[in-house]
Amino acid sequence: MRLFTRPYQSRQGRATESSPALLWLLGALAGQLGVVGGCPSVCTCNGTEVDCGGRDLVSLLALGLLPGIRTLVLSNNRLASLAPGTFANHSALEYLDLSNNYLDGLPATLFRELGNLTELVLRNNSLTSLDRGLLRGLGQLRRLDLSLNGLSTVSPGLLDELRSLTWLSLAGNRLHALERAAFEPLASLQHLQLGGNPWECDCNLRDFKHWIEWLLYRGGHVDAVECTLPKDLRGRDIRSVPVEMFNYCLQLEDDNGSSRGGNTPPCNRAASPSITPPSEGPPPAPAADASAPDCVRQRYRPVSVRRAIGTVVIAGVVCGIVCIMMVAAAAYGCIYASLMAKYQRELKKRQPLMGDGEGDADPEEKQISSVA
Ligand SMILES: *[C@@H]1O[C@H](CO)[C@@H](O)[C@H](O)[C@H]1NC(C)=O
Ligand SMILES: *[C@@H]1O[C@H](CO)[C@@H](O)[C@H](O)[C@H]1NC(C)=O
Numbered sequence: 001m002r003l004f005t006r007p008y009q010s011r012q013g014r015a016t017e018s019s020p021a022l023l024w025l026l027g028a029l030a031g032q033l034g035v036v037g038g039c040p041s042v043c044t045c046n047g048t049e050v051d052c053g054g055r056d057l058v059s060l061l062a063l064g065l066l067p068g069i070r071t072l073v074l075s076n077n078r079l080a081s082l083a084p085g086t087f088a089n090h091s092a093l094e095y096l097d098l099s100n101n102y103l104d105g106l107p108a109t110l111f112r113e114l115g116n117l118t119e120l121v122l123r124n125n126s127l128t129s130l131d132r133g134l135l136r137g138l139g140q141l142r143r144l145d146l147s148l149n150g151l152s153t154v155s156p157g158l159l160d161e162l163r164s165l166t167w168l169s170l171a172g173n174r175l176h177a178l179e180r181a182a183f184e185p186l187a188s189l190q191h192l193q194l195g196g197n198p199w200e201c202d203c204n205l206r207d208f209k210h211w212i213e214w215l216l217y218r219g220g221h222v223d224a225v226e227c228t229l230p231k232d233l234r235g236r237d238i239r240s241v242p243v244e245m246f247n248y249c250l251q252l253e254d255d256n257g258s259s260r261g262g263n264t265p266p267c268n269r270a271a272s273p274s275i276t277p278p279s280e281g282p283p284p285a286p287a288a289d290a291s292a293p294d295c296v297r298q299r300y301r302p303v304s305v306r307r308a309i310g311t312v313v314i315a316g317v318v319c320g321i322v323c324i325m326m327v328a329a330a331a332y333g334c335i336y337a338s339l340m341a342k343y344q345r346e347l348k349k350r351q352p353l354m355g356d357g358e359g360d361a362d363p364e365e366k367q368i369s370s371v372a
């Protein structure tokens with residue numbers, strides 16, 4: 001592997017001996033064309049691996065990277081932005097590390113040619129949002145590290161083509177809810193890191209919790225998803241929050257349907273602009289969710305009260321029915337008994353008149369009198 005780098009360095013050495021001007025010319029040519037078989041002077045190379053980490057780079061324009069490199073490390077620099085065509089001629093790239101820079105946005109087409117990329121590291125930058133087309137065409141990507149950024153949403157569509165992705169980190173961002181639909185295309189996902197985000201364990205997270213459970217059922221791994229809101233769930237791991245805690249969400253949707261234009265419509269799925277039909281007028285802003293705890297609390301109480309009232313009403317109805325049945329049975333018993341007694345009496349009155357019944361009735365009377 002070193003064979004690739006050494007000839008270049010020795011050539012460089014010879015050039016220095018002969019003429020610095022020629023070296024400068026060669027360097028400029030190499031920088032412009034990026035075709036000369038060699039290593040950018042500020043980087044270290046090992047075959048198709050290029051390591052330009054920790055070099056205080058602010059731009060990649062003058063670097064003169066070779067096409068054909070497979071591994072490119074650009075971590076620990078001062079890159080704040082990248083031009084759209086930066087990696088245009090690097091379709092052989094398999095590993096790209098841009099961690100620990102100051103990137104606060106990425107052009108939508110930056111990775112468009114990188115069909116061979118298997119690992120992309122964007123850890124510890126300043127990314128607050130990603131264009132939903134950014135990862136298009138990365139069908140070979142297996143690991144994606146987006147940890148320690150400022151992401152507040154993962155837009156549906158962003159992960160759609162990452163069918164090979166097995167490992168994804170979104171840890172240490174500003175996520176408070178996630179769309180289940182955004183993650184469903186990740187058919188190969190095994191490891192998901194979500195820690196260090198301000199999760200709000202309300203109705204907006206319910207579908208995603210179901211998806212997490214499905215991922216776990218499939219044999220996947222998810223690290224701790226600790227709720228920061230509502231207060232009574234603070235510090236709880238969403239995996240341990242029973243699904244029943246979210247039952248009120250369904251009820252809410254029903255309520256919402258029956259009493260249209262209710263008093264707290266903004267609480268309903270405020271952070272799911274893609275699913276909610278655009279009938280609510282202005283698109284709900286996921287960031288402006290300061291009222292979320294109030295929403296959650298307001299919802300908890302009426303539901304439990306309603307449930308208690310319901311229980312009491314049902315118990316009352318059941319008791320009432322049982323009582324009515326008992327009264328009816330008692331009344332029926334009394335009426336039946338009195339009717340039977342009356343009938344018996346009439347029968348006894350009639351029997352002596354008939355004459356032939358005397359023989360039957362007499363022995364009884366005789367027995368009673370003999371006992372007495
Ligand atoms: C160069 O790469 C080979 C394998 O890719 C590795 O074994 C070797 O240690 C590397 N050398 C240096 C100096 O990094
Ligand atoms: C990519 O290569 C093509 C020709 O192979 C060249 O015209 C173009 O300038 C190169 N782009 C970059 C960004 O190096």
Ligand SMILES: *[C@@H]1O[C@H](CO)[C@@H](O)[C@H](O)[C@H]1NC(C)=O
Nearest residue numbers: 076077100101102124125148
């Ligand atoms: C993040 O990047 C900055 C600047 O590159 C660096 O100073 C800091 O130590 C990094 N933090 C972590 C946790 O890697």
Ligand SMILES: *[C@@H]1O[C@H](CO)[C@@H](O)[C@H](O)[C@H]1NC(C)=O
Nearest residue numbers: 090091092093113114115116
């Ligand atoms: C992957 O890299 C090879 C060269 O190693 C190249 O021929 C091929 O076009 C690349 N595939 C894609 C999808 O870019």
Ligand SMILES: *[C@@H]1O[C@H](CO)[C@@H](O)[C@H](O)[C@H]1NC(C)=O
Nearest residue numbers: 253256257260261262265279
């Ligand atoms: C909730 O109510 C709003 C309007 O008040 C309506 O647009 C929306 O479709 C309702 N959602 C459900 C789930 O019923």
